[in-house]
Amino acid sequence: MAPFNQKMAPHDLKLINKLSEIALNIRKNSLIMTTKAGSGHPGGCLSCADILAAIYFHQLRYDPEKPDWEERDRFILSKGHAAPALYAALAMAGFFPTEELLKLRKIGSILQGHPDMRKTPGVDASTGTLGQGLSIGVGMALAFRLDNRPNRVYVLLGDGELDEGQVWEAAMSAAHYRIDNLTAIVDYNRQQLSGCIEKVMNLEPIGEKWSAFGWHVIKIDGHNMKQILDALDEAERVRGKPTVIIAYTVKGKGVPMLEKSFLSGDCKYHGTPLSEAELAKALEELHG
């Protein structure tokens, strides 16, 4: 199989529909996986599903037959608790059989509770303790630039994760070293484990923060596939500085019950899966 890269495709309706369909599949699998595992973080999987679909089925250069291919782009899920969504994307991309998905969090599984680069083909960094992914991405980007290699690095951050000081250490160093082969994406669903962002730890003005740290900032609707694709393209064109895409998203996106629950300020489904009965209903209602 040829290395997977459909970047030449125009952002037409056909592509957008295809990616939205994939995102729906990521959502569906994330819900099933977490319910079957009996634990996990469904809310934050659903908010980043569209981004993951765009990354893995349009943006990233990789070869599922050769997960360690040196020329591949790298993707780091710094918000490692959205691992089920990543695993669903990787399985669909062909890194491992989809049957593995139901073994999530079980003893002996290649799918750990949080991403593990030594156990799961296609995972580029071991994460799960928040705040380290952007630094790892900076290191990769520096290495590729040093070797004059075209590889790009993508890092998906949670918004609650931005509370971690290390994220800003990394942000400062990426700008200082004028790294432009790195794109950060913030899944800005405005909910963290114990409540909404503005109550727990306000991040606003979020765009100004990144821009003050020397980053090119793009704000988008993180569920609008065309906006996601355009932003990823724009990020690739920016020279001499890193780019952050602040993706405004909805926690629990696609499942009315979850969206309503998060909107009401109840963060139960940040770290609790749906019951079997809730899952059946959610799968019926699931939309893009």
Next chain:
Amino acid sequence: MAEKLSGTRDAYGETLVELGSENRNIVVLDADLSPSTKTILFAQKFPERFFDVGVAEANLVSVAAGLASAGKIAFASTFSVFGVEKTLNQFKQSVAYPNMNVKLVTTHGGISVGEDGSSHFCIEDIAVMRSLPNVTVIIPADAVETRAATRAIAEKSGPVYMRLSRPKTPQIYEDGYKFQGRDLKFEIGKSITLIEGGDVTILATGVMVAESLQAAQELARRGIRAGVVNFHTIKPLDKEAILRAAANTGAIVTAEEHTVLGGLGGAVAEVLVEEDPVPMARVGINDTYAESGPWRELFAKYGLTSADIVKAAEKVLKRKAK
């Protein structure tokens, strides 16, 4: 015999420059301390392969992990207290757990930092680092051994923690890595027997190897045949050498510039208790914080001199006689 002093961190910086010329995949990172850690020597020679991240140790360690994951051999340096204690989770998660090719080489270990005082001392690093799977832990005995060790860890794939000192410390080896004319080879995980013992064996690491050699001379004057073994590697631990020393001399003293809790003494005790519980005593810092002062005076006050080792040896020999 006049004591020859030399700097482990100077030896490290100079060896990095050699390695940098030999292998273009070597990269070096620092957190604003390169003039002190001596990575500045590499920075001057290979500026494009040197990355200063500023006073940001968490970032230092994870950026090193990223460079390693893209094929680089990443040496990350700062002071021991910051490199180990501000980044334990980063080191565990970004480096040790995924087995990344990162060498965390810290200077200013122990209390020989001296005048800067307790905020800059690091006497917990052996205990912390040896508890992490995949991690190799090394403390060279002097500057000569530091050169050999720096080369050895560059060649070994995987995470390494190596601790060096601030002050120039006694050089126990002749240049070219020889001991009393005998050519040595630095092998990770293989201790070096400097003196064969008859009555007691002193197992030491870092600057305490020099103190142990002095202690052995003093013990000889008192009619006690003390062996000295240099444990430059604490993990993987040279278990065979510990058991050999226990079998040959029936009494063990450990000596380290580290808390007595969980360091070389702890590691040796774990082996002896399970396999051959001969009498042993630990020389180290006795579960306390030290203070500012010239390092030799601190060593005297906090129990890290050859006299303390002699005392420990005599104590352990009394227990052996029973």
